[in-house]
Structures are given as structure tokens and as C-alpha cells.
């Protein structure tokens with residue numbers, strides 16, 4: 386038996402969608418990208434979305450669109466995928482690491498953010514860890530009092546609650562281990578049209594007209610009005626994204642169901658482990674994180690589970706502990722982030738996991754403790 390940590394759901398519909406793009410002989414910046422953007426925007430109750438080739442590119446564009454640059458500071462969690470933090474360095478600004486609130490609430494801490502906010506702080510990036518939504522409304526008040534922008538790294542939380550409602554810009558990932566995938570890919574949404582216009586232009590070399598408009602004869606020339614990049618999504622990915630998006634709500638429901646079963650099983654068989662967040666916390670259930678009891682050797686547990694065919698992982702080795710960031714910011718100490726990361730174990734979670742496998746996983750886990 387092999388139980389993988391995550392497993393994208395892909396099938397005939399995605400294959401057919403790819404074939405029809407190839408038959409159309411129009412591979413990039415076409416109708417499918419536009420339809421995917423519209424459908425994604427509609428689902429998140431905003432007017433516009435911009436498809437990009439990764440969440441990392443989207444975070445970079447978000448910071449650029451907000452004019453964050455050298456001399457500015459951005460508050461970031463360290464308990465995140467390193468791309469969240471890297472994007473701040475891309476624009477020459479300084480990431481300032483903020484601890485998480487608590488072991489059972491591993492979201493960026495408002496108390497620690499207040500301490501680390503200076504007159505150089507320009508923005509805050511919140512990350513919906515594991516799909517569990519940060520209270521962005523609460524952060525909105527903090528941001529307004531301090532004149533900060535809020536960016537949501539929503540890589541874990543597509544199609545959930547009011548993500549995108551209270552922030553300036555929200556960025557999503559469609560990497561292959563996320564709740565929906567296009568292989569590589571991402572999306573940026575914002576309620577502020579002016580930011581969307583800038584992001585659209587920067588995504589495509591800073592050019593004033595789009596390839597599709599020129600192709601259709603609506604425009605014959607273009608100007609370059611800002612430094613741009615090539616962060617575009619292609620039609621092949623958008624075609625897969627349109628199919629995946631139709632099933633996102635159903636997959637997220639399935640993930641939440643499986644999470645509740647995990648919670649019941651863990652409470653019964655392994656009461657010493659901590660499961661972050663409450664049963665009622667709004668979530669896209671991207672990850673199934675648990676904290677092993679203090680003193681348990683996680684490597685032994687992971688190896689034993691692997692011997693039983695169960696793949697596990699750690700989310701995340703904190704960014705500030707990586708060599709590159711240790712060298713840049715040697716004196717960073719985030720006690721709650723560090724003890725969370727030392728004890729965290731992510732169990733398999735994906736829509737095609739069966740309930741009997743979850744019961745098996747929890748049984749094996751409690752046996753090896």
C-alpha cells in the first residue's frame with residue numbers, strides 16, 4: 386500500500402481540454418486564460434483576476450504594484466513556504482519575521498506584529514496556513530491604524546470564505562500539490578481596479594496592448610510604460626484550470642469531511658497529539674497538520690509510517706532557519722514558530738483518499754508512538 390501525502394485529481398476532461406487547445410493552434414494569451422480569470426474572479430466575488438505562471442510571480446507583482454521597494458519593511462510569517470518571503474527580497478525590501486500566535490493557532494501573530502511594526506513597515510503578508518483562514522478583518526483594522534497594505538498568500542485557500550475581501554491583493558497557487566492545479570500556475574485578485582491594471586501590464590513586459598488584441602486587429606502597435614516581466618499563464622494551463630475550478634468546491638468539501646474524520650480518530654486513538662485550529666475554523670483543508678507530543682522523535686515516526694506505506698511531511702521548516710536567511714538575519718528568534726515546526730507532522734490529505742485509509746493512518750500513527 387502506498388498512501389501519498391497529496392495527489393492531484395486529473396483525468397479525461399483535462400486531457401480533452403489540452404487536445405482542444407492544441408487543435409486550436411493558439412497556445413498563449415487567448416480566450417481560455419480570459420475565461421479562467423473571469424471564472425476565478427466570479428468564484429471569489431471580485432471583478433477581476435489576473436492569471437500568472439506561479440504564485441511566486443503573483444506575490445512579486447503584488448509587491449511591485451503596491452510600490453514596495455528598497456528601504457521598506459514587510460511583516461511576514463516564517464512558518465510558510467519560502468516563496469512568501471523571497472518575494473519581499475525581489476523588490477529590495479526587508480522581510481521582518483513575525484512569530485505565530487500559538488501552537489494550536491499557527492497564524493502570524495498580531496501581538497508580535499505590533500511589536501515589530503516600525504515607521505518603515507509598508508505591508509504585511511498573511512498566509513492561510515493549511516487552508517485555515519486568517520482573520521483578515523482583524524488585520525484590516527491593524528493595517529488601517531498603521532497605514533499598511535495587506536497581501537494574502539492564499540496558496541492554501543482557493544474558493545473559501547471571504548479570502549480576498551479585506552486585503553489589498555490576494556495571490557493563489559495552482560502548483561501540483563495545491564487544492565486545484567494547472568501544473569505550474571497562479572492567480573492574483575484584487576478589489577482595486579488600478580492595481581489589477583498595473584499587475585496585468587507588468588505580467589506582460591509592461592506593454593500597453595495585449596497579444597490577443599493585436600491578433601484580432603484591434604491594435605497595431607504598443608508602448609512600454611513600465612518595467613515588466615513575462616509572468617503570463619498559457620492556454621494549456623488555463624484549459625486545465627477551467628476544468629479543475631468546476632470541481633474545486635466539491636474537492637474542498639471532501640477535504641473538510643476527511644479532516645473531521647481525522648479529528649475524531651485522533652481524539653479517540655491519540656489524545657496526546659495536538660491538532661491545530663478548532664473543528665469549526667473556516668478552512669479549505671489544504672493540509673492535515675498535527676503536533677506530536679513533546680519529546681517524541683519525529684524522524685522515527687516518519688520512518689515507521691513510511692515503512693507502512695504512509696507518506697508524511699513537515700509544513701514548514703521555518704524560513705528564518707534556512708542557511709540563506711540565517712546569514713541575512715542571524716538574530717531572528719521566533720520561539721512559538723520554532724517549537725511548532727519541531728513537532729509538526731503533516732498527514733496525507735487529498736480528495737481521493739478513502740475514509741478507511743484515514744482510519745489505517747491514525748491506527749499506525751498511534752501504534753508507533
Ligand SMILES: *Cc1c(COP(=O)(O)O)cnc(C)c1O
Pocket residue numbers: 438439440441442465466468469512538540541557558559560569570571
Ligand atoms: C506553494 C506555495 C507558494 C508558491 O506557489 P508557486 O505557485 O509554486 O509559486 C507560495 N506560498 C505558499 C504558502 C505555498 O504553499
